Amino acid sequence: GAGVSQSPSNKVTEKGKDVELRCDPISGHTALYWYRQSLGQGLEFLIYFQGNSAPDKSGLPSDRFSAERTGGSVSTLTIQRTQQEDSAVYLCASSRQGGAEEPQHFGDGTRLSIL
């Protein structure tokens, strides 16, 4: 497709389980971002990729969170030993080269619910 694709759209899991969220950016976009959006909150930056490298991981909230990107395309965000406070919408965005003047293109997000 032409836009950013995220899967699954919804995920319900039990506390303590691991989850993996997937993001397929716009073809040719080298910059990829993960954000977390909690109810009534703004966007919380998690991690930024340029190609397969992650020059900025400063937003990852704990070592339970990790992300990778392979082939300069698809990215996965993994949350280990999920906690209830991890419940949120996880948004992925991409941009052509990551320049400050470039707008970001967002997927529809994965709504994660931890029981």
Added chain:
Amino acid sequence: AQSVTQLDSQVPVFEEAPVELRCNYSSSVSVYLFWYVQYPNQGLQLLLKYLSGSTLVESINGFEAEFNKSQTSFHLRKPSVHISDTAEYFCAVSEGGSYIPTFGRGTSLIVHP
């Protein structure tokens, strides 16, 4: 470091009335400014952006925003809103040389019939 303030968390308005959503930022360097709109259960979509040149920028659906450097503001306006404009609106700021934009906390625009 930059910061973005959207003073109003919620703005209720009647259909066909004008609306202004406020955005102020703090930065000591040149900035690029964006407004995004988020409809329920969707991601953010770019509404309009200011990069350089004319300080007044417009979107295709009647919104406009004006960059005011002295007041460090980028308020979003529409002269006559529709029910379909009901959504969450986010202001974002990027500093030159930075890869990570800063987003405001969002303003929920609620248009009543």
